[in-house]
Amino acid sequence: MVRDASTLEEPCYHAVMKEAAAPLAKQPGTSTRKARTKKHIVTPGTVEQISRGVGVTKRDIALVTKVLSELGYVRDEKSGAPIRPRRGSENRKS
Amino acid sequence: MLLADRAVFLNIPFDSKYRPLFIALIAGLAALGSEPHCVLEVPSAGRNRLDRIYGLIESCGSSIHDLSRVSLSGKLRVPRFNMPFELGLAYSIGRRQDHSFFVLERVPHRLQATLSDLNGHDPHIHHGTQDGIYRCILDCFGTSGREPSITTLRSLGRRLGQVVAKLEREQALRDPFHPYVFRQAVRVAAEFAQAEGLLRFS
Numbered sequence: 559m560v561r562d563a564s565t566l567e568e569p570c571y572h573a574v575m576k577e578a579a580a581p582l583a584k585q586p587g588t589s590t591r592k593a594r595t596k597k598h599i600v601t602p603g604t605v606e607q608i609s610r611g612v613g614v615t616k617r618d619i620a621l622v623t624k625v626l627s628e629l630g631y632v633r634d635e636k637s638g639a640p641i642r643p644r645r646g647s648e649n650r651k652s
Numbered sequence: 653m654l655l656a657d658r659a660v661f662l663n664i665p666f667d668s669k670y671r672p673l674f675i676a677l678i679a680g681l682a683a684l685g686s687e688p689h690c691v692l693e694v695p696s697a698g699r700n701r702l703d704r705i706y707g708l709i710e711s712c713g714s715s716i717h718d719l720s721r722v723s724l725s726g727k728l729r730v731p732r733f734n735m736p737f738e739l740g741l742a743y744s745i746g747r748r749q750d751h752s753f754f755v756l757e758r759v760p761h762r763l764q765a766t767l768s769d770l771n772g773h774d775p776h777i778h779h780g781t782q783d784g785i786y787r788c789i790l791d792c793f794g795t796s797g798r799e800p801s802i803t804t805l806r807s808l809g810r811r812l813g814q815v816v817a818k819l820e821r822e823q824a825l826r827d828p829f830h831p832y833v834f835r836q837a838v839r840v841a842a843e844f845a846q847a848e849g850l851l852r853f854s
Contacts, residue, residue, distance in 0.1 A: 595774070595792055598714040598752040600658045602685020602797040602851055605842040611659065611687040614835045622839050625818050631811070631844075 656713035656750070660793075662690040663738045665721040666829040674828060675816060675837070676782040677716065679809040680789035682841030683800040685851050691738070692831045706741055713751060715742045716792070720758035720780065722766050736767060754792040756785075782809055798850055808844050815840045 603611065609619070626632050660681055664674060681688045689712055694704045709715055717739040724731055742753040757763050757775040764771060776791055778784030786805040800808075816828050816837050823830075828837060845851045 595754070595776070596752070597794040598657075598754075598792060599794045599796060600660075600684050600686045602795055603658050603687060603842075604852055605839070605846050608658075608682065608685070608687045608842045608851075609835075609839050612689065612835050612838045613693070614839045618832060618836045618839060621819065621822065622815075622836050622843075625815055625822060626840065626843070629815060629818060631815070 656711065658686045659712040659714075660686050660688050661709045661712040661715035661742070662688055663715060663717040663735050663742070664690065665718065665735065666692075666827075667721070668827055670718075670721070671828060672782050672813065673718070673778070673780070673785050675813045676785035676805075676809045677789070678834075678837050678841050679812045679844070680786050680800075680805050681793070682838060683805055683808055683845045683848070683850050684789070684793050684795045685797055685845070686793065686795075688838055690834060692829060692834045705738065706745075709738065709742050710745050710749070710751075714793075715751065715753045716756060717742065717753060718756040718778075719763060719766065719775070720756065720778070722762070739767075739770075752792075754788070756788055782806070797852070800845075800848070800850055804848055804850070808841065808848065811844055812837065812841050 623632070662677060664670060664677065666674075678688055689708055691705055691708070694701060694708060698704065717735065719735060719739070721735070722731065726732075739753065739755065742751065745751045746753055755763065755770065755773060755775040757777055758780045760777050763775045776788040778788050783802070783806070786802050786809070789805075790799075790802065816833065819833055819836050819840075820826065820828060823833065825833060828834065842851060846853065
């Protein structure tokens with residue numbers, strides 16, 4: 559005799575088991591698998607807000623600017639050409 | 653005071669093999685406009701270190717826990733429990749306030765063996781690659797701003813890696829796991845993200 563597993567009070571290891579979730583799962587657009595992750599939505603900060611948040615110092619900014627410019631990531635707004643500092647210019651007295 | 657929803661606590665291993673993934677995490681999170689934090693910000697010799705770590709996690713709206721390092725380490729060849737412990741702190745914080753935590757792993761199904769108490773929380777598998785990290789970040793986080801593509805994240809990560817390598821050389825360091833390199837890397841990543849139009853100008 560086939561009994562509905564969902565109505566059994568005792569474990570149904572020896573009974574022929576129906577899928578308890580079948581009526582729901584067979585509806586179109588439904589899935590037995592729950593959503594994997596609820597995304598955490600971030601309100602994006604600005605560079606300054608993020609920097610302040612992690613405690614970036616003026617010294618950090620100076621070093622970052624120097625390195626970015628040496629690697630050619632700081633570009634002239636008009637020409638688009640990389641602005642590279644002259645060698646040793648950071649040690650020179652103005 | 654941190655703005656909780658964009659502050660993300662990173663619970664990650666600090667070893668040289670993890671370097672590319674560390675760079676990818678910073679690049680990916682900055683591209684979403686979030687603010688990465690990690691335990692490097694807490695002085696290792698200070699008093700009340702545990703309280704300060706707890707406070708740091710508590711001040712973040714979310715956290716990422718990469719439990720992919722399950723090896724024995726150090727002279728005594730023992731496993732280190734700091735990372736699972738910090739995951740436990742995040743879990744506890746998430747029970748009483750708005751805090752999302754995400755677990756990363758390199759190998760599928762391994763977490764069921766290493767931390768079976770967490771069964772029911774699917775880890776995100778990165779396969780030990782930067783691309784894997786970017787996919788995990790895009791799976792776990794969204795932004796109310798412009799969503800970056802994986803191609804953009806790759807480009808940001810590649811450039812950030814180059815700049816961080818130079819920052820390390822400039823400061824005579826062999827790895828980026830130092831408080832100031834972390835701060836500088838976050839700054840660079842945010843500047844790159846802004847240049848890509850992902851962050852608004854202040």
